[in-house]
Every structure is written in C-alpha cells, then in structure tokens.
Amino acid sequence: MNTAKQQLIQSWIDKASHDLGAVRILAASAEPVLDVAIYHCQQAAEKAVKAFLVFCDEDVIETHDIPLLIEIATEHVPPA
Template sequence: MDNRSLLVANWLTKAQHDLTVAKRLKNDNSPLLDVAIYHCQQAAEKAVKGFLVLHDQWFPKTHDIRLLLQLAIAITPDFSKHEDSADLLTPYATEFRYPGDMMDPTIEETEEATIISKQFVDFVISLLPDEIRNELKKREIPL
C-alpha cells in the first residue's frame, strides 16, 4: 500500500473510531449524548477528508462538512445526496461542546446523528479502492 492509500486508511479508521465511540457513549447506562453527537460529526468530517486525500484534493482546516462536501462533489457528484446530512451534522462540532443554551442533545437527535453519520462513512468507504477497504476490514473493532 502506498503512502497516500495508507493515509486514507488512517483517516477512515479515525472516522470509524469516532463512530464507535459515539455509539458506545449513546448506549451506555449513563449516556453522554453531548460527546456522542460530537463524535458523529467528527466521523463524517474525517471520512470526507479521507476521500479528498485519496484524490489529492487540498481542503482547508475546517469542521464545515458542507464545505468539504462541495470539494468532494466536484470529484464524485453522488456526494450531493449527502448535503442534508452535512447540514445536520456540521453544527454538532460546536453546538453541544461548550456551555450554552442547550447542554445536551436529545436521545432522538443523537440516534438520528448516529444513523446519518454511519450512512455517510459507509458511503465514503464504498467509494474507496479494494486495497483500502480490505485494510479497513482488518482494522475493524467490535462495538
């Protein structure tokens, strides 16, 4: 595996780890929904960044999934199907991370974010070359 493919696999591994953490925090006996929903956003963000790395596409340092998605759409138009997901997930990078008007998302919001984030990560993985997908399978961790 060349260096770029390895870097892409590392981005997607981090995305999968974020998704795993989100699920664990959401399903715990004492759920931490604010942290779980943050990791849903992070999973989607890291997945699209991994895709952009694969295609040698520069991206700014940002948590704005919609902005990253626009770069990905220029490469693969099918990313446009995930614009609503990007709009839903992007605010979770900061919305519940710091004290403010709302301390915690609802369980329903967190469940929706978890489902959408998983769909997003799975979509990105489906676009990767077999070599990278096989590497990700070797790295899988149980929920």
C-alpha cells in the same frame, strides 16, 4: 495509488471508525452522553470526507466545515 496515499486514506478512515466506536459506547451507556456522541458523529463525518478528498488528490484543508468539505468533494462525483 502509492503507499503513502493509501496509508493517509486508511488513517482518516481508522480515525472516523474510532469516532463511531465512541458514539456507540456513549449512546449505549446506562446514562447516555448524547451531546458528546453527536460531537463524535460530526468528527466521523468530517474524517470520512477528508479520506475521500485524499483519494481524489485534493489537499485536505484544516477546517471543521463539513458543508464546505462536501462541496469540494462533490466536484469529484459525476452527476446522477
């Protein structure tokens, strides 16, 4: 795997991790902001799937449609 690809994958993973960090803070505050925490959960999931798609040499499409991204990702996972 080339360095540029590794960096792009790591960038998506880092962004997902930052979203999860925001979730922890928002959900654990004295007055939890759960709607925003849930938004960041969605963002983290989307970015994690996009990291996997880059790993699989898929072009990352500009969408927030997680079911579509997962459908594309499952093409790269052997059947159970």
